[in-house]
Amino acid sequence: MSPAARRPASPTASVKDVAAAAGVSLGTVSNVLNRPDRVAAGTRERVERAMNELGFVRNESARSLRSGRSRTLAYVMLDAGNPFFTDVARGSEGPADDGDLSLFLCNSDNRAGREAAHLEHLEQQRVQGILITPVDPDSPTLDAVVERGTPLVIVDRTRTDDRICSVAVDDVLGGRLAVEHLIDQGHTRVAFVGGPTSIGQVADRLEGARRAWADAELPEDDLTLVHTDSLTVAAGREAGERIAGLASTRRPTAAFCANDLIALGLLQQATRAGLAVPDQLAIVGYDDIEFAAAAAVPLTSVRQPRHELGRTAALLVLDESSNPQHVHQQLTFEPELVARTSTLG
Amino acid sequence: MSPAARRPASPTASVKDVAAAAGVSLGTVSNVLNRPDRVAAGTRERVERAMNELGFVRNESARSLRSGRSRTLAYVMLDAGNPFFTDVARGSEGPADDGDLSLFLCNSDNRAGREAAHLEHLEQQRVQGILITPVDPDSPTLDAVVERGTPLVIVDRTRTDDRICSVAVDDVLGGRLAVEHLIDQGHTRVAFVGGPTSIGQVADRLEGARRAWADAELPEDDLTLVHTDSLTVAAGREAGERIAGLASTRRPTAAFCANDLIALGLLQQATRAGLAVPDQLAIVGYDDIEFAAAAAVPLTSVRQPRHELGRTAALLVLDESSNPQHVHQQLTFEPELVARTSTLG
DNA sequence: GTGCTCGATTAAAACGTTTCAAAGGAGCGA
DNA sequence: TCGCTCCTTTGAAACGTTTTAATCGAGCAC
Known part of the structure; x- marks a missing residue:
């Protein structure tokens, strides 16, 4: 041949x-x-x-040139490596399939530049709708996309205004649930591990933690903030080092982590430093990714309805694309605490 | 308004x-x-x-209708929830960016039906090329796509013939490395944990394990096969139960798992059953996903050059799409053992 | 046989872009 | 002033599909 x-x-x-x-x-x-x-x-x-x-x-190009719309939905993920986002994506597949649309995933990798490039390409493709967990939910780039006519829904972030649809989870409540649980377990010295607080999620979870603490009338100083630069396993390990290094009388007896990656890093470092989990240090994570339950000491975590998040976002974007009466909505779901060994002993 | x-x-x-x-x-x-x-x-x-x-x-539709080709590359992933595949995807982003192409990710979720639907849609879009980790690398569906003219490269699977490009890792060698390492550590009763063996990867890794065992002239019966139904954390846990249930005189002192998810499940169940890792049970995983290093007992694992895998696959598909002289190639990379606490004590 | 209706088929236009040959016009040397 | 070149701009055609109005032919009632 x-x-x-x-x-x-x-x-x-x-x-x-x-x-x-x-x-x-x-x-x-x-x-x-x-x-x-x-x-x-x-x-x-x-x-x-x-x-x-x-x-x-x-030829789909000719088809959608003629019809003016394509048969595609896209989800621009913040971090394809974080199982949380892939789970959200899975949730969007149902409505997409029902509408006979393909769902394409794009990874912005937390970089505004990549995100913008993806958005531009998607607009040019005239996709039916865009789901996005943006680097910055208030970026005018997003408004511009909507104004030019592509339906767009923000996922897992909230907007301060109502010009764009969004679907999120009540992170203040999540923070509250986590800390209330720790208080119930008798902890009186707790650390919040996470950062940077410029991320809305982190700020909200911390806020919830503080409110729970205040409601229990515990001394403000006994809820400490262990700051991290990012929401990664490495950052969790590094925070673990700092916590393990404290004198046992000053060391918190429990840590509430801004997400599961941090919690896993913290768990690893605590184990390495000889701190028993949960006896000497109880740990609560956030997101309840599969690996949280799979840890050697199964992690207590705040579960977000991530499947539901993806599903609802897809439904919303489809409504925006097909219903002329569409009104932008900002939906909020409630998180749920899943208690496991890392706080129960 | x-x-x-x-x-x-x-x-x-x-x-x-x-x-x-x-x-x-x-x-x-x-x-x-x-x-x-x-x-x-x-x-x-x-x-x-x-x-x-x-x-x-x-309008990208009009553009690519006119030019006959789109500015898109796609990677059809077997399982978006497995970090291994998202890492491969990351590796493809470089060449895609260089060629000023967007990389879209599709999730087949291990279902042939979804995979076929994605492929059809991608062909209709006239994408420049498709990367795919297929449910079945020998499916004629793939040949049909290539014959109809869309460049396609199989990732992390090998073909038995040479009509399609593929990029994979030498799994036989990987299995050998894992078991040689265990033998070096003095283990004489080892279990291979994984399945189903109908998956090429699993069969190859087992084959490599057996060859290393034979080369060391150890009794054939002392390398046992603990079969699992799938390559998931749950399957690993279940296998862990069976292993922990064995009398200590018959129990293997080390387990080589077909992938990291199984290894993590096994590690968790072993810990729960009171088996010390690595003292009573050493564990080797496969893939070296981030969570392997992040486990409470950091996992020894066989690392695949997944970034390189994705990069090379993208380069190959671009060559196929732009070079009329293109010849299909089947490339194989070498894996590497990363030794950590789970086998070193 | 004429006139209708109805189902099947056709021809032509349109979607928004790119490309290519050709036209327009300025500047310049002779 | 003529003729030439060179740079800029134009007009028309083409990509592959869908859609709409129009055509065709057969069957049927009168």
Whole structure:
């Protein structure tokens, strides 16, 4: 077989080629594709045979150029490496499938530049809608996309205004649940581990923690803040070092981490330093990713309804794209505490 | 503001609209877009102003209809929840960016049906190339895609023939490395934990393990097979139960797991059952995902060059799409053992 | 046989872009 | 002033599909 023979005989057969092969007009081929009931059975069969023989593949570009809209939904993820976001993506697949749309995932990797590039490309593709967990939910870039006409829903972040749909989880409540649980377990010296607090999520979770603490009328100074630079396993390990280094009389007996990655890092470092979990240090994470339950000491964590988050966001973006009466909504879900060994002993 | 006012004034401005607004012909607008150097500075400026005022967004459908190719690469992942695959995807981003292409991720979720649906949609979109970790690398569906003209590279799976490009890692060698390491550590009763062996990867890793065992002239029966139904954390836990239940005289002193998810499940269950890792049970995983290093007892694991895997696959698919002389290649990389506490004590 | 209706098929236009040959016009040397 | 070149701009065609109005032919009632 010569190398040339490897290439397809015809670059790609078009509707016109199929029409010629089947001896009908091009309009008829289109009818077979779109309203098969209006085509006589014999003709239809002949056309279908021609399609198979030629290896006809519908050209989606031409299709959506003509129709003005594509059959695609996209989710721009903040971090493809964090299982939380892939779970959200999974939740969006249902509504996408129902609407016969493909769901494409893009990874912004926490970089505004990449995010902007993806958004631009998606707008150019005229996707039906965009779901996005943005680097900055208040960025005007997002407003611009909406103004130019592409439906867009913010996922897992909230906007301070109501010009864009968003779907999020009540992080203040989540923080409260975590700390109330620790208080119930008898802890009176607790650390909040996380940062930077410029991230809305982190600030909210801390706020919730503080409110729970205040409500229990515990001394303000006994809820300490162990700051991290990022929400990663490495940052958790590093925080663990600092905590383990404290004199046991000053050391908190429990840590509430801003997410599970930090909690896992903290758990690892605590174990390494010889601190028993939960006896000497109880740990609560956030997100309840699969690996939280899979840790050697299963992690107590605040679960977000991430599947529901993705599903609702997809439904919202579909409504925005198809319903002229659409009104932007900001939805909030409630998190739930899942207690496991890392706080129960 | 009336609800109607929320909708964009003009659905979307086209090149023609821009031309009219700037008082030039439509060809000139196109020149501004594609060969700005051939347009007089004043004209260019006027056109660019018009574009901004109208919120002009290039229509990618029309563009790729005209040019016959799109600016998109896609990676169809087997399981978006497994960090291994998202890491591979990250590796592909470099070449994609260099070629000024967007990389879209699709999740087949291990289901042939979803995979086929994604492939069909991608063909219709006339993507430049497809990277795929397929449910079944020998499925004729893949050949059909290639024959119809879309460049396609199989990632992390090998084909038995050479009609398609593939990029994989030598799993037999990986299995050998893992077991040689355990033998070096003095283990003489080892379990291979994984399954189903119908998956090529699993069979290869087991084969490598057996060869290392044979080369060391250890009794065949002392390398046991603990079968699992899938490569998940849950399956690992379940296998852990079975191993922990064995009498200590018959129990293997080390386990080589077919992937890290199983290893993490096994580690968790062993800990729960009071088996000390690595003293009573050493554990080796496979893939070296981030969570392997982050476990309470950091896992020894066989690292695959997953970033390199993704990068090479992307380069290969780009070559196939742009180089008429392209010859299909099946590349194999070498894995590497990363020794950590779970085998070193 | 004429005139209708109805189902099947067709021809032509349109979507928004890129490209290419050709036209327009300015500047310049002779 | 003529003729030439060179730079800029233009007009028209093409990509593959969908859609709409129009055409065709057969069957049927009168």
